[in-house]
Amino acid sequence: MNETVAKNEISSSQWQDVWDQFKTHRGALIGSIVFVIIVFGVIVGPFLWTIDATYIDIRARNSGPSLAHPLGTDQLGRDMLARMIAGGKVSISVGFTAMFLSLVLGTFIGVLAGQFKKLDGPLMRFTDLFLALPLLPLLLVMVMLFRETLSMRFGPETGTFILIVTAIGVTSWMNTARIVRADVLALKELEFVTAARSIGTKPSNIISRHILPNVLSPIMVSATLGIANAIITESALSFLGLGFPPDFPTWGRLLFDAVDYLQQYPERVFWPGLFISLTVLSVNYLGDGLRDALDPRIRGR
C-alpha cells in the first residue's frame, strides 16, 4: 500500500519535472501555443464562421479578400476561409492519426528487430519487402478491396478516413523501423543496458526503461516529417480516387488546385502552404521541447 503511494509520488514529481523543463523551452512553448490555436481554430471555426465550405456562389467567384470573404473565394465562388477551416480539420486529423500509426508500427518493429537477434532477419526482410512494393498499385489494390466494405460498415466518411489513414500508415513506417533498429543495435551494447541485462531485468523492462527513452529523438524527427508527409500524401491519394469525395477540401488538395492559378491568385497557394508549414513547424518545436524535457541528462542541468 505504502509502496504504491510512494511510486505515484515519484512519478507525479517526475512529470512535474518534465513540465518544468518543457516550460523553459521557448521554442516548445511557442510551438505548442501555435499548435493549440490551429487545432482550436479548425474545431471551433465552423461554429464562428458558418459559411458552408462546399456552397457555391458563382457570381462571387475569384474575388479577393473582403468582409464577406476574408480570404477571398475560389474559381467556383466557394469561401476560402471556410474551406481552410474544413480542410484543416481533415488534414490535421489525417496527418496525426496516420503519423501516429506509422510511428507505432515502425517503432514496434524497429525495437523488436534491434533487441531480439532471432527476429532481426525476418523483420528486416519484411521491411525490405514493404520498401520495394510499388506504392501506387498497392494503394489501388487497397481501394479495390476495402473501400466498399469500409464505407458500408462505417459510413462513407469514416470509412474513407480509416482507409486513408491505414494506407498512409502502412506505407510509411519502414524508415522509422530501420532508424530505430539501428539505434537499438548500438544502444543495447552500451554499459547501462548490458548492466541491466546482467542483473536479470526482464527484456520488456529493458525496452521500456532503457531503450525507448533513448531512441526518442529519431522518433520525434520521424514524427515531424511524418505529419508533413501524411498531409501531402492525402492530397495525392485523392487523385487515385482513394481520398475523400472531390468536393471535400483538405489543405493538400487546396494547395494542389491553387498551383494552376499561381500567377493570377497567389494568395490561394499562400494560405494552405502557410498552414501546412506552420503545423509542421509547431510540431517540430513541440517535439524538440518534449525530447529535451524527457531526457534526464538535460533535465538535470
Add this chain to the structure above:
Amino acid sequence: MISKLIVGIVTAGLLFTQAAFAGRATDGTVKIIYWQAPSTLNPFLSGGTKDVESASMIIEPLARYNQDGEMLPFLAKEVPTVANGGVSSDLTSITWTLRDDILWSDGTPFTSADVKFTADYCMHPEGGCAQMSKFGGVTSVETMGDYKVKVTFDGPTPFPYGPFVGGESPIIQKAQFESCIGAGAQECTEANFGPIGTGPFVVTMFKTNDVIEMKANDNYRDPNKPAFAKVVFKGGGDATAAGRAVMETGEFDYAWNLQLAPDVIARMEEGGKGTPISGFGPLVERFMVNSTDPSPSLPEGERSTVKHPHPFLSDINVRKALSMAIDRALLVEIGYGKAGKLTCNVVPAPAAYASDANDSCLVQDIAGANAVLDAAGWERGSDGVRAKDGVRISILYQTSTNAVRQDFQALIKQWWSEIGVETELKNINASVFFGGDPGSPDTYQKFYADVEMYANTFNGTDPQSYLGNWVCSEIPGPDTQWQGSNVQRFCDPAYDALHKKLTQTGDLAERATIAKALNDMLMQAYSIIPLVHRGRMSAHANSLGGVVLNTWDSELWNVADWYRK
C-alpha cells in the same frame, strides 16, 4: 483566320499558303510539345492519340480530312465516289487510284503493293492491330497494277472510307514491315520506332515516352516543302506546363490539347508569345444515366445488370428533371471557355447530322424541374430530399480525376440539391476508370454508380458506328466480361431497328435524317444527358505560320505547310 490563310484547295491535295516559301528546310527547327509522350510511331500497335498524331508527320494515308471534315486526296489521285466511278454502284467495293510520283523516304517508289500490305498487316488475326475496326467488313484488298487498289466489302457499305483514310489508317512500307507481320509485330522495335514514310519528315532519333527528333524528307513530293529542316517533338509533363512553354516562355512552337480552365489560358495568352486556337469535332462531355440498379446490396454479378431496373432513374421524369436543372452555359464558361459550345445532342457535328429538336435544354429551368418532379409524385422529405414509396433520390455521381470535371461535379451537385436531389460525388483515376479491367469495380463500363460523366467522340465524319454503341446487344455485363459500349444499358427495339436501317442506307440526306432521329431518341429518353460540346484547344507560337487546327484528323495533318514568319 483560316480562310485568310488558305487561298484554295487544289485537287492534287496540296495547300498553298500566302507566304512565299524560300524552299525546303530553310526555316530551321520547329519544336512541338505534347504533354502525353508518344510511346511508338506505329499507330497500328498503339492507337493512342499521341502516337497517331506524332506518326502522322511521317506516314500518311491515301486521303485525309481537312479542318471542315471534307476528304482531301493525299497519296491518291482523287477521292473515289460513286459519281466518279471509284465506288461501285452496289456500294460493295471502292477502287483507289494512287499518285505515281510518290517516293518513300528511302527513295524507293510507293506502289499499290504497300497499300495491300498495310491491310494484310492490320487484318492479321495475331497482330493485335489497334485500327482493326477501320477494316471492318473488308473481305479483300487487291492490287490492280502498280497504282490501283480495290477494296471489297462483305455487303453494301455506304461509307467505304474506313481503310486508308485519316490519321489512324496510314500506309506503311512493305519492304520495312514485311517480317513484322502477325505475332512478329511486337518485336520489330526498329521499324516501330522509325517507320519509313512518305510524309514531310524522317525520324532521326526516337526515345520512347520522351522525345522524337526528325529532319526534312529529301524525297518529299513537294520540292519546296517542308519549310523546317528539323523537328523536335517533346512529350511529357502536363497541359499547364505545355501551354506555358509556348505562350509564356516561348521555348516551344506548338502545344497540343490544352485542357485548362479558361482564365488560366487567358493569363498565359498575356505572356504574348503564343496564341491559343480551338476547333470542334463531335466530342461531347455527357452524363450516362444508369438504367439498371447499381446498389451494393445486390449480389456481385447482378449489380448494374439488366436484371434489376434502376429504382428511381427508370422514371423518365427524374432523368428529365436532372437535365433541366443544369446550366449548360455556365458549365461552358467555367470549364472550357473558347473550347466549349452549348449542345443538346450527343451527335453535335458535322452540321448535317446535328439535330435541333432538343434545344430546350439550353436554358436552365430549376422551377420547371421541380414542377416535373412534383407532378410525378416525388415529394420532398424533412431533409429536403425527394422520395416516393420509400425510394429517395440519392445519386452517386462518378467521373474521372480531372480539375474541370471536379468543378462540374461541385456545381451540378448544388443545382441538383435545389431540386431536392441528394448527390454523393466520387472521382476515380482515369487509368482505372477507362481501363476495362473486369476485376475492378470502378470502370466506366461496370458503372457501379447512378450517373457518370465523361467525354466521347467518333473518328471521321460518319456517326453510324458511334450510334451503334447504344443498341441492346452492346450492353456490358458479367457474361461479356463487362465489355460493351452501351454503358448506360439503354435498350429500345425501335432504336435497334432504325440503326439497322441506317447501315443499309446509301443516300447522304436520308442518312442524316436517320442519324438525327436516332440522336433524338437517345436525347428524349434522357438516357444520355449532353453537357458541353467540347472543342480541341491547342496553342502555337506567334512566329509559327501555316497552322490550321483540324479536329477530324491528326492535328499535325498539314505540318508540311508550317513555316517561320
Add this chain to the structure above:
Amino acid sequence: MLTYTIRRLMFAIPTLIFISLIIFLLLELAPGDPMAEVPLTVPPEVKQKMREALGLGQPLHIRYFKWLIQFFVSEPLHILSNMTGFNLAGDAARLISWQSRSPIADIIAERIPQTLWVVGMSYVVGVLMALPLGIISAYKQYSWFDQLGTFIAMVGYSVPTFFTGVFLIVIFSVELEWFPSIYDTTLRVVDWDTFVLQFKQMVMPVFVLALYNAAQISRFMRASMLDNLNQDYVRTARAKGLKEQTVVLIHVLRNSMIPVVTVIALGVPTIFGGAIITEQVFKVNGLGQMLITAIYANDLPMVQTLTFIFAILIVLFNLIADILYGILDPRIRYE
C-alpha cells in the same frame, strides 16, 4: 563480418525471388488495363485482340515464370551479347514493354543519364548540405543559425515539390527567363557551351530535390548529434584535454552517424526510382516518369522490372548500411 556479409548475400536471393513474386501478384491484382489509354473510339473487341497479342491470355504462373527466366537469363545474355558482339542469347525473347513494344533494358539505359544527372546530383548536393547543417545546428543549438536552419528545413520539407517546382518556373523561367522550364534530354555535353546549357537546365530541379533531401537528412543529423553531445564520454574527452574539434568531429560525429547512415542508405535506391513529381514538373523524363507512365498505362512487364531492380538496390543498400554500423560502432556485431 565477412561471413555475415556472405550469408546475407546468399539469403538475399530467395528474399528477392519472394519479393518479385509478391510484386507480380500485387500488380496482377491491381485494377488497370493496358488498353486504358487507347481511345474510347476503338471498339472493345479490338481491344481484346490487342490484349491477346500482348500475351495477356496466358495463365498467371506461366507469365510469372516467363518473366523470371527473361529477367535472370535472357536479358543478361542479350546485354552481354550487345557488349561483346557475340550472339550468346540466340533468339530468346527479350523483356518487352507493352507501351512501346521495345526491350525494357534499352529504355532503362536511355533514362539513366538524366536520372543520374538530376536526381543523383540532387542527392549528393542534399547530403553535402545536410551534414554540416545538422552538425552546426546541433553544436550551436538554439542559435540563430540553428533557428534559421530549422525553419528552412521544415518549410522545405512540408511544402511539396509540385508547388516549389512550379513556383521556381514562374519566377526563373517566365519572369526572369534565366533557366529553361523544359529539360532537354537530347543535350550532350561536349564543350563549354553545352556544359553551361546542361548546368542551366539542371539548376531548378536539382535545387528543389536537394532542398527536400537536405531537410530530411539534416534533421536526423541534428537530433543524433544532440543526443551524443550530452553523453558522458564527451565530458570525459573534454576533461582529458582533447581539442574541441577532435571531440566533435571525430568522437561525437562518428557515434551520431548511425541513424544518418540509415537514412542515406534508404535514400540511395530512391535515386533509381527517380523523382516522379519533380521529373514531371520539369519534364526531365527519367526513370520516375517512366515508372509512372508505365503504371498508368498498366505496362506490367515494365513496372515489374523497374520495381524489381529497385528491390535489389534496397536489399543491397540496407546490407551496406548494416555493415557500416559495425564499422562505425565496433560493439555492434552480427553473428
